[in-house]
Amino acid sequence: MASKPTDVRPLNTPGPFEWPVADDEVREALDAAYRDGSWGQYHGPHSEGLIGDLQQHFSVEHVSLCSSGTIGIELALRGCGVEASDEVILAGYDFPGNFRAIEALGARPVLVDVHPSTWCLDAEQLANLRGEKIKAVIVSHLHGGLADMPKIVAIARERGWQVIEDACQQPGAQLAGRPVGSWGDVSVLSFGGSKLLTAGRGGAVFTDQAQCHQRMKVYADRGNQAFPLSELQATVLRPQLKKLAQRNQLRSQRAGEICQAVSHLSKWLRPVSCQADAQPVFYKFAWSFTPAETMPELREELLAKLAAANMPIGAGFRGFVNRSERRCKKVGSLKHSSQLSQSTILLHHPVLLAQKNAALQVAQSLDYLVRQMVT
Numbered sequence: 444m445a446s447k448p449t450d451v452r453p454l455n456t457p458g459p460f461e462w463p464v465a466d467d468e469v470r471e472a473l474d475a476a477y478r479d480g481s482w483g484q485y486h487g488p489h490s491e492g493l494i495g496d497l498q499q500h501f502s503v504e505h506v507s508l509c510s511s512g513t514i515g516i517e518l519a520l521r522g523c524g525v526e527a528s529d530e531v532i533l534a535g536y537d538f539p540g541n542f543r544a545i546e547a548l549g550a551r552p553v554l555v556d557v558h559p560s561t562w563c564l565d566a567e568q569l570a571n572l573r574g575e576k577i578k579a580v581i582v583s584h585l586h587g588g589l590a591d592m593p594k595i596v597a598i599a600r601e602r603g604w605q606v607i608e609d610a611c612q613q614p615g616a617q618l619a620g621r622p623v624g625s626w627g628d629v630s631v632l633s634f635g636g637s638k639l640l641t642a643g644r645g646g647a648v649f650t651d652q653a654q655c656h657q658r659m660k661v662y663a664d665r666g667n668q669a670f671p672l673s674e675l676q677a678t679v680l681r682p683q684l685k686k687l688a689q690r691n692q693l694r695s696q697r698a699g700e701i702c703q704a705v706s707h708l709s710k711w712l713r714p715v716s717c718q719a720d721a722q723p724v725f726y727k728f729a730w731s732f733t734p735a736e737t738m739p740e741l742r743e744e745l746l747a748k749l750a751a752a753n754m755p756i757g758a759g760f761r762g763f764v765n766r767s768e769r770r771c772k773k774v775g776s777l778k779h780s781s782q783l784s785q786s787t788i789l790l791h792h793p794v795l796l797a798q799k800n801a802a803l804q805v806a807q808s809l810d811y812l813v814r815q816m817v818t
């Protein structure tokens with residue numbers, strides 16, 4: 444049992460934690476785009492340069508830039524040749540747009556459970572799954588957890604399914620010595636305003652398969668590119684990509700320090716964790732507030748306290764367990780997806796680039812508020 448919360452009253456949470464952070468190279472890129480007029484162009488050297496950078500960084504053959512991660516997932520499904528009446532496997536806990544992307548093609552999501560440690564699709568759940576109509580599986584790396592791609596890719600190969608790897612939350616992560624985003628038959632990044640590589644909006648789709656790349660290109664061509672990323676967006680992404688590894692390293696260190704600082708509450712705050720050969724990156728850092736796995740109102744109470752203290756911690760995804768059976772198929776009980784939809788709290792990444800003291804003050808406040816509720 445944790446001690447009564449009488450010792451610390453740290454609710455002077457530091458912040459605001461800014462994002463995007465000030466970056467001279469980004470400002471210089473914007474100035475240069477203003478001077479040379481590329482800010483007003485559809486396509487040009489900045490987009491081509493970004494494509495080259497991404498090909499190299501992620502060791503992939505083809506890169507398509509696009510308008511968002513959400514559209515990227517839809518393009519990926521189209522690139523894989525998914526059609527109306529096909530089925531696509533999706534985790535029961537995932538980004539809501541991924542469910543909608545499957546529906547946008549007229550296809551049907553088949554929901555499987557997530558692993559409770561990683562928050563990601565559980566490879567074991569795929570092992571016994573078969574179905575004539577299944578064409579692809581979408582696998583997202585979420586909240587500092589990484590999906591077991593070697594196992595998932597092996598099962599998918601055996602069944603003839605295409606793997607769509609959603610790396611929107613984890614640019615720069617590594618798994619078994621390979622970049623996350625290079626495991627899928629087709630993989631997707633987001634450059635949305637809150638993301639680790641940001642252009643306000645935007646995305647990219649990677650594949651080594653020429654046919655997949657060509658299908659996406661044909662679909663997006665409406666006389667010009669219908670889901671574009673502009674020159675201006677491309678130019679601010681290039682300097683950020685150069686700094687990604689260094690920033691990811693700092694974020695990982697801070698995530699470890701914060702996690703450690705509240706580890707004495709592990710009975711109530713269960714942190715995301717990964718395989719031994721994984722190096723996740725942190726866009727969000729997840730804990731399950733375990734009392735809420737059975738009593739969801741407790742998480743709402745904790746979230747209200749966190750918001751009142753200006754803590755940069757919010758709720759996880761709502762998940763798909765309660766979606767109608769008319770819209771999707773459900774495999775098994777989806778127990779973990781259900782629990783995590785109720786209990787997940789997420790620390791936002793700008794805290795992880797702050798000074799250690801500021802980050803630890805956030806941990807202290809979290810500690811204080813959780814103990815107020817559980818003791």
Ligand SMILES: Cc1ncc(COP(=O)(O)O)c(C=O)c1O
Pocket residue numbers: 510511512513514538540583584585609611612633634635644645646
């Ligand atoms: C896992 C995941 N996939 C896809 C997306 C969609 O990206 P975008 O906001 O660029 O549409 C997000 C956005 O948060 C995400 O977290």
